[in-house]
Amino acid sequence: MRFNYIFSLVALASFAVPSLTAPIGLNLALNPEELQIECDKTYTELEDILSRKNLGLPVGAEAEVKIANLKALCTPKERIExxxxxxxxxxxxQSKLDTLKPKIQAVMTGPIGSIEKKIGELMTEVHTQVSQxxxxxxxxxGAEPSVVYGNPTGGTQLTTDGLTKIVHNLFSHISELELTVKDVSGYAFTSAQQNIRKDVLAIKxxxxxISSELADGVANMMLKTSM
Structure with missing residues (x-):
């Protein structure tokens, strides 16, 4: 398959020229769906290695090459607003989820017989947004702190506390949506709900x-608000 062939080229290049990152233009050789599959697969494969590196632990030359390839392949070439x-x-x-919230609330006030299917569809949309x-x-x-903590408004770079509040607020919105539909059942709804929870864990x-301080800050804030 073309996908396997391209992936083989990546692996060959990684070992043959360990000082280089992913072959130039490889991400252009894959369509968006193939690229996303490849990035998801590689992120999963390197999750433990990336965690070790973030802690300042040595990961070895081969792992460093794989990380470089990952960044070259999966980091957007241009970052828009x-x-x-x-x-x-x-x-x-959060803006996209906010547009779904009133739709979900409106369906929940309707006849019981019509709720299950419509909520299943809406929660599937929620899952799509959380997955994205x-x-x-x-x-x-692997991005620089100036990028990670960049201020969307163009002002002063965000602090860890400032970014923590933004991420925590999003998680709170997701929790509120789940609470709104907690009495709904059905395959589509249950599947979407499980996928949303998996994505939230993956985000954490x-x-x-990316930043242990950020992750710890979000976890602590969630703990405080749940007490």
């Missing part, structure tokens, strides 16, 4: 790789 920083990505996702958020945040692995792991 909506993905210019972690805060920008989170706020963009996870992809967006992953793109900041990614935040830990």
């Amino acid at each position: 909506s993905n210019s920083s972690v805060a920008a990505v989170v706020l963009d996702a 958020l996870n992809v967006g945040i992953r793109s900041f692995i 792991k990614t935040l830990g790789i």
Whole structure:
């Protein structure tokens, strides 16, 4: 398959020329869907290695090459306003979720017989947005702090506390949506709900790789608000 052939070229280049990053233009050889599959697969493969590196632990030359390839392949070549920083990505996702909230609330006030299917569809949309958020945040692995903590408004760079509040606010919005539909059942709804929770856990792991201080801050804030 073309995909396997391209991936083999990446692996060959990694070992043959360990000082180089991913072959130039490889991300252009894959269509968006193939690229996303490859990035998801590689992020999963390197999750433990990235965590070790974030802690300042040695990971070895081979792992460093794989990380370089990952960044070259999966980091956006250009960052636009909506993905210019972690805060920008989170706020963009929150804006999209906010448009779904009143739709969900409206359905929940309707006849019981019509709720299950419509809520299943809407929560599937929520899952899509949360999944895309996870992809967006992953793109900041290895990014400079000035990018990670960039201010979407163009002002002073955000502090860890400032970014923590933005991320925590998004998680709170997701929790509120889940609370709104807590009595709904059905396959589509349950599947979407499980996928949303998996994505939230994945986002938390990614935040830990990007910045342990940020991940700890979000975890502590969530703990405080739940008490």
